[in-house]
Amino acid sequence: MSVSSKALSDSGSAVWSRSGRWIALCLLSLLAGCAGTYKPANQPITRVDEDSGYRRVIVDRNELLGDSLILLAFSGGGTRAAALSYGVMEELRDTLIDNEGVEIRLLDEVDSISSVSGGSFTAAYYGVFRDKLFEDYEEVFLRQSVQSTLIRRLFNPVYWVRSATDGFDRTEMAIDYYDKAIFKGATFNDMAQNGPPFIDINATDLTSGLRFTFSQDLFDLMCSDLGTLKVARAVTASSAVPVAFPTVVLKNYADQCDITGTRNWSILEQTEIQGEAQEQLVEGLKSYRDVEQRKYIHLVDGGIADNLGLRAMIDRTEGLNELRFQWLKEHAVKNLVIILVNAAVRPDSFIEQSPSKPKPATTMGAFLDAQMSRYNQETVDRLRLNIEQLAQKARNEALPLQIYFSEVSFDHVQFKDASSMLNNMPTSLELSDREVDQLIASGRMLLRHEPSFTRFRMRNNARLAEGAMTEESVCEFYQHPKCGDAETE
Numbered sequence: 001m002s003v004s005s006k007a008l009s010d011s012g013s014a015v016w017s018r019s020g021r022w023i024a025l026c027l028l029s030l031l032a033g034c035a036g037t038y039k040p041a042n043q044p045i046t047r048v049d050e051d052s053g054y055r056r057v058i059v060d061r062n063e064l065l066g067d068s069l070i071l072l073a074f075s076g077g078g079t080r081a082a083a084l085s086y087g088v089m090e091e092l093r094d095t096l097i098d099n100e101g102v103e104i105r106l107l108d109e110v111d112s113i114s115s116v117s118g119g120s121f122t123a124a125y126y127g128v129f130r131d132k133l134f135e136d137y138e139e140v141f142l143r144q145s146v147q148s149t150l151i152r153r154l155f156n157p158v159y160w161v162r163s164a165t166d167g168f169d170r171t172e173m174a175i176d177y178y179d180k181a182i183f184k185g186a187t188f189n190d191m192a193q194n195g196p197p198f199i200d201i202n203a204t205d206l207t208s209g210l211r212f213t214f215s216q217d218l219f220d221l222m223c224s225d226l227g228t229l230k231v232a233r234a235v236t237a238s239s240a241v242p243v244a245f246p247t248v249v250l251k252n253y254a255d256q257c258d259i260t261g262t263r264n265w266s267i268l269e270q271t272e273i274q275g276e277a278q279e280q281l282v283e284g285l286k287s288y289r290d291v292e293q294r295k296y297i298h299l300v301d302g303g304i305a306d307n308l309g310l311r312a313m314i315d316r317t318e319g320l321n322e323l324r325f326q327w328l329k330e331h332a333v334k335n336l337v338i339i340l341v342n343a344a345v346r347p348d349s350f351i352e353q354s355p356s357k358p359k360p361a362t363t364m365g366a367f368l369d370a371q372m373s374r375y376n377q378e379t380v381d382r383l384r385l386n387i388e389q390l391a392q393k394a395r396n397e398a399l400p401l402q403i404y405f406s407e408v409s410f411d412h413v414q415f416k417d418a419s420s421m422l423n424n425m426p427t428s429l430e431l432s433d434r435e436v437d438q439l440i441a442s443g444r445m446l447l448r449h450e451p452s453f454t455r456f457r458m459r460n461n462a463r464l465a466e467g468a469m470t471e472e473s474v475c476e477f478y479q480h481p482k483c484g485d486a487e488t489e
Contacts, residue, residue: 038167041233042224044253048262053216054192054226056112067099068109068335068460072197073310074119076239076303077343078427081118083142083436085341086133087443088408089126093134094468097460106462109337114200114312116302118429119341120238121182124231127199128186141182142436146429150174171236171246179232188214188234189227200312202302203237206247207294210284211305212237213312217264221288222297223257224250237299247298254291281315307372308342310379314386334400337456338387341443342409344376345423380407406453408446418442418478434477441477444469 050057070092074085092107099109115123121141126133153159153173162168168176179185191199201214212218214234219226237248259265268286273279287294305311351358387403394401413419422442425435447453456462 038249040249040251041229042219042222042226042250043228044251044256045223045225046257048220048223048257048259050220050262050264053219054188054214055216056198067333068097068106068337069333070106070110070337070339071313072110072113072123073308073313073338073340074113074115074123075309075340075342075344076117076119076301076307076427077345078118078429079142079146079431079436080345080425080427080439081341081343082121083431083439084343084408084443085115085119085122086137086142087440088339088341088447089122089133090440090469091444091447093131094465095457095462096465097457097462105465110197112196112198112200112313114202114309115238116202116307116309117239118343118427119309120201120235120302123199124183124191124201124235127191127194127197128183128231130194138436142431143433144181146177148430150177150429153177169246170244171240171248174240174245175230175233175236175248178236179230183230183232183235186231187227188216188229188231191231192227200309201231201234201238202306202309202312203234203240203248203299204302204305205284206242206298206300208280208284208287209305210281211302211311212297212299218285218288220257220259220262220264221254221285222250223253223255223259238302240300242300242304245300247300250297250299252288252291252294252297254289254294259289303372306379307344308340308376308379310340310383313338314379314383329397329399332400334402335456335460336390336401336403337453338383338403338405339447339453340380340405340407340409342376342407344373345410345425345427347424402456402459404452404456406447406450406456408443408450410442412446412450413442415478421478437477441469441474445471445474 072085072088075081077084089107092110093105095106096103097106097109113123113126122133122137125137125141129137150170150173154170159168159173203212203214204210205212214226214229214237216226233248236245240246240248268282271278271282273282288297302309384405387405391401391403394403410419410422413422418438422438425431425439431439
């Protein structure tokens with residue numbers, strides 16, 4: 001998840017103390033009108049065209065696949081997650097493999113990126129700007145004091161006036177900032193023009209608790225046009241921590257078009273339910289057609305439904321039916337590479353060091369961390385099971401397909417000091433330049449030495465491009481006194 005409510009509270013208190021009684025009086029005078037006027041940001045459609053719009057089948061169409069199919073998942077974790085995933089993107093850019101006699105970047109083999117919360121900034125920026133990511137993303141986002149900027153805007157009188165008159169709340173303020181400063185007004189139509197990879201930006205449907213992916217396929221259910229929607233709005237929804245940020249609201253226009261003859265609706269209607277999880281997913285999707293009960297869709301941080309960004313990928317692997325499997329055979333895919341960039345942390349806990357009962361906030365934080373950790377592990381285990389089943393099917397068919405699952409996480413950091421430092425980085429949208437450097441280097445080196453990814457590289461005679469980050473340069477970022485030694489846990 002992105003900006004913590006505690007961080008907003010702590011920083012906000014400092015600004016409050018400087019602003020004095022005048023701010024208090026202004027805020028009180030505006031309370032009655034803070035609701036403002038809701039203006040739908042998503043536009044209606046009267047007809048569904050399944051051959052257009054930002055949907056996976058369109059993005060993938062007419063693209064020549066190489067030997068490898070690469071799927072990426074970027075977790076939540078604020079700037080920590082954004083910087084770690086950026087390091088992985090750099091490593092993929094600098095890893096070269098042979099594809100039918102032509103040396104190409106591994107990055108160019110990426111088929112899709114599924115992201116939540118902090119990871120959505122990196123995924124969306126690459127979706128919009130592609131290789132420009134490596135030119136200015138650090139300056140535009142990673143090294144910006146985004147959290148402080150949002151807080152300063154929160155205490156700007158202009159914001160109070162707008163919040164009282166046109167519904168410009170904290171969430172709309174963040175959308176406005178991200179749109180202008182980071183994504184430069186880009187829409188999903190702009191992203192669609194770039195072709196693969198398909199970017200799954202994931203939020204959480206507050207009512208159902210299910211994952212909400214910004215795809216035209218889902219927007220068809222609401223008779224709405226995703227193409228004209230700002231990418232910044234989707235990223236904000238993906239990272240909108242409840243309470244700290246009000247929900248991102250979409251209007252449901254389901255009564256303005258007929259979808260009964262569409263392919264996707266037919267699939268939903270004909271799906272044979274297998275298990276409670278699939279039943280909840282299917283019924284949740286169908287619920288968007290009930291415009292009487294669901295006039296407005298409220299979205300919050302995607303990390304609530306899936307803080308790893310893996311659920312969209314699980315849906316894909318579980319959806320590898322006979323037709324999809326035949327597609328893999330026809331395209332002679334040799335390698336299916338799944339890379340999870342997991343920026344989850346295990347911060348030092350001092351609860352056990354004292355007989356004193358922890359404060360309610362500490363207790364709640366520990367409880368939520370434990371629940372999130374268990375849910376994340378269940379998600380990873382479920383994906384591994386799907387991979388094993390698919391691998392067995394490939395062996396039964398005598399296919400050359402090999403499947404590699406690599407997890408980039410702080411659990412695999414070998415140096416004790418570095419591991420402790422990384423695991424105690426905050427979940428916020430503001431880190432120091434040193435911390436950003438360390439995270440980028442960690443993303444690169446953790447992927448480079450991940451066992452499954454190493455096997456993939458060896459099988460495909462991969463090599464590092466000239467100028468790629470060296471092992472020695474990592475020591476400069478960490479300044480570890482024994483950087484060359486294998487001081488492991």
